Structures are given as C-alpha cells and as structure tokens.
Amino acid sequence: MAIRPIGIIMNGVTGRMGHRQHLVRSILAIREQGGLVLPDGTVVRPEPVLVGRNADRVRALAERHGIEQWTTDLDKALADPANEIYFDAQLTQVREPAIRAAIAAGKHIYTEKPTAESLEAALELSRLARAAGVRNGVVQDKLFLPGLRKLKRLVESGFFGRILSVRGEFGYWVFEGDWQSAQRPSWNYRAEDGGGMVLDMFPHWQYVLEQTFAPITSVYAHTATHIPERRDEAGRPYPATADDAAYGVFELEGGIVAQINSSWAVRVDRDELVEFQVDGTEGSAVAGLRNCRFQHRAGTPKPVWNPDLPVTEPFREQWQQVPDNEEFDNGFKAQWEQFLAHVVADAPFPYDLLAGAKGVQLAELAQESARTGRRLTIPPLAH
Ligand SMILES: NC(=O)c1ccc[n+]([C@@H]2O[C@H](COP(=O)([O-])OP(=O)(O)OC[C@H]3O[C@@H](n4cnc5c(N)ncnc54)[C@H](O)[C@@H]3O)[C@@H](O)[C@H]2O)c1
Numbered sequence: 361m362a363i364r365p366i367g368i369i370m371n372g373v374t375g376r377m378g379h380r381q382h383l384v385r386s387i388l389a390i391r392e393q394g395g396l397v398l399p400d401g402t403v404v405r406p407e408p409v410l411v412g413r414n415a416d417r418v419r420a421l422a423e424r425h426g427i428e429q430w431t432t433d434l435d436k437a438l439a440d441p442a443n444e445i446y447f448d449a450q451l452t453q454v455r456e457p458a459i460r461a462a463i464a465a466g467k468h469i470y471t472e473k474p475t476a477e478s479l480e481a482a483l484e485l486s487r488l489a490r491a492a493g494v495r496n497g498v499v500q501d502k503l504f505l506p507g508l509r510k511l512k513r514l515v516e517s518g519f520f521g522r523i524l525s526v527r528g529e530f531g532y533w534v535f536e537g538d539w540q541s542a543q544r545p546s547w548n549y550r551a552e553d554g555g556g557m558v559l560d561m562f563p564h565w566q567y568v569l570e571q572t573f574a575p576i577t578s579v580y581a582h583t584a585t586h587i588p589e590r591r592d593e594a595g596r597p598y599p600a601t602a603d604d605a606a607y608g609v610f611e612l613e614g615g616i617v618a619q620i621n622s623s624w625a626v627r628v629d630r631d632e633l634v635e636f637q638v639d640g641t642e643g644s645a646v647a648g649l650r651n652c653r654f655q656h657r658a659g660t661p662k663p664v665w666n667p668d669l670p671v672t673e674p675f676r677e678q679w680q681q682v683p684d685n686e687e688f689d690n691g692f693k694a695q696w697e698q699f700l701a702h703v704v705a706d707a708p709f710p711y712d713l714l715a716g717a718k719g720v721q722l723a724e725l726a727q728e729s730a731r732t733g734r735r736l737t738i739p740p741l742a743h
Contacts, residue, residue: 362402363395364704367443369467371411371434371450371458374421376545377472378449381501381692383408388425389693396697398705406700409437434458438465445470445703451547453554456481463488468495468703470696473563474723475716477554482720486713487743497699497709498716500567504691510652510682511636511645512572519654520640523573526612528620530561530634531605533627537591544624546592549600556602558583558726561622563719565608567711568636570718574613580735581608581726586625608726609735646679653679717741 368387372378387406390396395403410430412418422430431437438446438461446462448455448471456476459469469489475498476482489496502508514520535542547553548560558581569576583603590600605623612618632648645654659680661673695711702709718741725736 363405364402365405365407365442366445366700366704367407367409367429367440368445368447369409369411369434369437369443369462370447372448372472373410374412374414374417375449375451379421381690382447382449382472382696383410383421383425385690386693386696389690390696390700396700398701400705402704404700404704407442409440409443411437434461438462438467444468445699448472451554452477452559453547456485459485460488463492463494466492466494469713470497470499470699471713471716472499473716474559474720475713476720477559479717479721479724482713482717483741483743486717489713490743495699495703495709496713497695497702497711498713498719499692499695500564500571500711500715501691501695502564502568503571504688504694506650506684506688507632507647507652508568508572508636508649509688510684511638511647514638514643514645514652514654514682515572519643519656520638520645521642521657523614523616523638523640525616525639526569526573526618526620527637528565528618528622528634529630530620531623531626531628532633534604534624536587536589537595541593542590546590546598548624549587549590549602549604550598551602556583556604557606557622557624558603558730559723561606562608562723562726563716565610565620565622566719566722567715569610569612569618573616573618573638576610576612576618576722576738578611578735578737579608579722579726579729580610581606581729583607583727583730586623603730606726606730645682652682654682655679714741714743 373383387408390406395405397403408427410418410422411434415432418430446467446469534544548555584605585600586604588600592598604625608620610618635648637646643656698709701707729736
C-alpha cells in the first residue's frame with residue numbers, strides 16, 4: 361500500500377472556520393482515519409503546515425493538535441516543494457494577495473469563499489491559476505449537507521414535477537455584544553473589513569441554487585443594517601457599516617422563482633438555522649441542514665380560508681421525512697477528500713475558482729441591485 365504524503369499550507373486556522381471545520385473536522389480527521397484511500401489503493405496522507413500572524417497562537421494551536429510544522433512566514437512555507445497545496449481560510453480581505461503568491465509559487469489552491477472581494481479580482485485569480493496549470497477549488501460546503509443532499513435526491517428523482525419556487529430562510533440573532541458577547545467575529549459587521557451579509561451568504565446561495573435547481577438569471581436584493589452599532593471582541597462600541605440582512609429574489613432558468621431572506625437580526629422559529637421550501641407541481645419539500653421533509657401531491661390538504669374558524673388541519677404533521685439511506689460525513693471533510701483526490705489522482709472537481717467567481721459575481725450584482733433598486737440580469741461568466 362503506497363503512502364502519498366502531501367504538504368498542505370493552512371493559512372487562517374486560528375479563525376472560526378479554519379480551526380474547527382478545516383483543521384479539526386477535515387484534515388486532522390482524515391489523518392486520524394489513516395489517510396484518504398484512493399481507488400488504486402494509494403493512501404494520501406495530509407501533512408498540515410499551520411500559518412498565521414501571531415506566533416504564540418499558531419504554536420499553541422500546533423502543540424494542542426500535535427502538529428509539527430507551523431510558521432508565521434508564508435513565503436518560507438511556499439518555498440518548500442513538499443507543500444503542494446495552499447489553503448486559505450483567512451479574513452476575506454487579505455485572501456487575494458496570499459492566493460496570488462501561492463499561485464506564483466506553483467501551489468494548488470483550495471480556499472474558503474468568497475474567493476475575493478470583487479468579481480474582477482475573483483476572475484483574475486481563476487485566470488492566474490489556469491495559466492499556471494495549478495489545480496484549484498473553492499469551499500462549497502452547503503452542497504454536502506445531509507438536508508441538501510436529500511433535497512437534491514428528490515430533484516433528481518423527478519419528485520417535484522415542474523419546480524415553481526424556492527423559499528429560503530437563513531439566520532439567527534447575533535448578539536450586539538453589549539449585555540451578551542457576539543457569537544460571530546466583529547469584522548463581519550464592518551464593510552471596510554470585508555463584512556456584510558451579501559458578501560458572506562450570496563456566494564453560498566449562488567452555488568446552492570445553481571447546483572440544486574438551475575442557473576440564476578437575475579437578482580433583486582434589498583439590504584439593511586438593522587443594528588447600527590455593535591460591540592467588538594474587546595467590548596468597544598463600533599458603527600456597523602455592513603448589511604446585516606439581505607432580502608433577495610432570484611429568477612432561475614426554467615421560470616423558477618427563488619426568494620431567500622438572510623438575517624443576523626432574526627429570532628429562529630424554524631427547525632433549523634437555514635431552511636429551503638421547494639414547491640413543484642407534483643410535490644413539495646422543506647430541507648434544512650440535516651433533514652428534508654416532503655409532501656406529495658396525493659397527500660396535499662385542501663385548506664379553505666376562513667378566519668372565523670380555528671386552524672382545521674395539523675399542517676406541520678402532514679409531511680414525511682426523507683430517509684438518510686446513506687452515511688453523511690462532515691461536509692467540509694467530504695469536499696477536502698474530493699479535492700485531494702483531484703490533486704493526486706486527477707479525480708473530477710467542479711468547484712473551481714471560476715465557480716467561486718460566480719458567487720462573487722452574484723454578491724456584487726446583489727449589492728448593486730440594493731444600491732439602485734433595480735433587478736439585474738446575470739451575464740454568463742467565462743474567462
Ligand atoms: N464556508 C462557510 O460556511 C463559511 C462560514 C463562515 C466564514 N467563512 C469564510 O471563512 C473566512 C474566515 O471566516 P471566520 O468566520 O473563520 O473568521 P475569523 O475572524 O474567525 O478568522 C479569520 C482568520 O484570518 C486571520 N487573519 C489574517 N489576517 C487578518 C487580519 N488582517 N485581520 C483579522 N484576521 C486576519 C485570523 O488570524 C484568523 O485566523 C471568511 O472568508 C469567511 O467568508 C466561510
């Protein structure tokens with residue numbers, strides 16, 4: 361059994377996503393299971409090299425997880441030929457120069473979304489990676505969530521008939537930081553630091569809608585900053601300059617209308633933190649992170665509008681669960697495994713930097729729509 365070690369520079373792993381999802385739940389989990397076994401029996405063994413700005417924090421993280429290699433010197437890590445992959449989970453704003461340097465050093469690129477702060481920069485990264493002949497990928501973790509996988513299963517089975525509409529509700533209350541600390545980093549609420557709901561979540565909605573249903577043809581968005589002042593990690597007040605809610609309407613090919621509300625100023629009255637309701641001529645479904653409920657045409661009740669009577673039907677009880685029928689691994693890990701197989705064994709990997717640029721394009725057009733009040737057509741994206 362051949363062991364294939366592969367050095368992975370991991371930048372931004374002291375952060376929320378980098379640490380929990382990418383380091384612990386993905387790369388360390390792959391190492392703990394003995395590596396990734398490829399179809400030809402080769403075992404790919406990730407060798408992480410942690411990179412960060414603060415030596416004490418990076419060293420402490422490396423020691424905590426028994427990782428030998430760490431540095432504050434990205435250039436040094438890039439100069440080592442054993443490090444074949446550069447991974448970025450840094451603050452969005454500082455991502456572009458780091459990825460440029462990694463491409464110039466000939467590294468394969470895997471990165472969190474959004475890939476850049478502007479469409480122009482996102483496309484340029486994709487162009488550079490292509491010209492350098494390096495493999496490249498962007499995190500599209502929501503596609504790997506059990507709830508959305510089950511929803512996709514329903515779509516592929518033809519269950520819905522003609523799909524008419526999609527209603528998405530995403531969000532929860534993010535504390536302002538005064539009497540209870542905020543549960544998300546403060547940069548997310550400052551436009552000047554690359555924050556904002558549209559830039560954060562519309563890249564996700566782009567690939568979820570396109571890959572689950574159909575490509576998006578237009579966007580209309582209304583944004584708001586509902587909470588104008590928040591407190592940062594040190595308890596200091598700061599003006600929230602970024603949008604903390606976005607109300608979007610998307611047209612999809614085939615006449616599907618999708619609406620997604622995204623808000624960090626909403627209290628949850630749902631089963632999960634994100635839910636999508638899909639209505640089709642033959643049936644409907646509601647998918648969350650883990651579960652997916654469905655109702656067939658034959659089981660659809662016939663309510664009659666009469667405000668004088670109490671509710672006549674137990675509507676929430678009239679849905680059935682889509683069974684798991686398979687084991688769902690952590691979505692970030694599943695995508696990492698696909699990317700490693702792509703790099704080492706040329707396995708297909710559709711989520712490249714051009715796909716990532718489409719997410720940035722949707723965010724950028726949504727911001728323009730919110731500024732101008734216009735519905736905007738989404739032009740096809742290519743190099
Ligand atoms: N895929 C997802 O579901 C998902 C969810 C949340 C965030 N993200 C993305 O992951 C990235 C990181 O988000 P996060 O929530 O982990 O943020 P975070 O603030 O917790 O972590 C940011 C990381 O970037 C590093 N960093 C480098 N330069 C910095 C600078 N100048 N200022 C501040 N930090 C700097 C920090 O040290 C830290 O390691 C963002 O691009 C975000 O869009 C993705």
